[in-house]
Amino acid sequence: MANEYSIDGATLRQRIEAMPEDCILFRSDFPEYHTEFVGSVLSELTTEGMLVKIAHGIYAKPRNSRFGVVLPSVDKVVQAIAVRDNAEVLPSGMTALNALGLSTQVPMNYTYLTTGSERTINLSNRKVVLKRGVPKNFCYSTRLISLLVQALKALKKENIGKGDLNIIRQLISKETDKETLIKDVDMMPAWMKRIIKPMLTA
Structure with missing residues (x-):
């Protein structure tokens, strides 16, 4: 396994960006990365509006509709x-x-x-x-x-x-x-x- 700090940050971002709308992801979904690093990337994407934190350690990639952002059921x-x-x-x-x-x-x-x-x-x-x-x-x-x-x-x-x-x-x-x-x-x-x-x- 590559060193947890040497993995290119863009790789994790790209993986999340490529995920479909309406999907749910967990902080624990990326064990190959250091947990603090995963947390910082998820936090950045949440600030940018790509993800929504719906509970501790659980994030959703919302679907955008003409009525606004729609979260998974x-x-x-x-x-x-x-x-x-x-x-x-x-x-x-x-x-x-x-x-x-x-x-x-x-x-x-x-x-x-x-x-x-x-x-x-x-x-x-x-x-x-x-x-x-x-x-x-x-x-x-x-x-x-x-x-x-x-x-x-x-x-x-x-x-x-x-x-x-x-x-x-x-x-x-x-x-x-x-x-x-x-x-x-x-x-x-x-x-x-x-x-x-x-x-x-x-």
């Missing part, structure tokens, strides 16, 4: 963290309800279950909480059922209305892999299975 940031940590993540609570369209309320705090380490990240004015989830939460093959289990758990059986059932029915009908869907539904908690199973043949 919270979900995209969380997915990037999961990839970096070699972990799985799953929206839970209000975040899961929102992801499925079962709630129009945009959460101020986002909650995710993870197979990685627990942490709380402050993204601008929003808090993202990653909580350790039990393996059972990650046993489903379809993202829809993984999300539905979390959403229904948050909604609670007594609060499920006709409008919610209609939305769930539409989501089920759009799922193309029916065989995998049936297997997933069979693994749902009993009370959820009683609600969802009739929708498979509707």
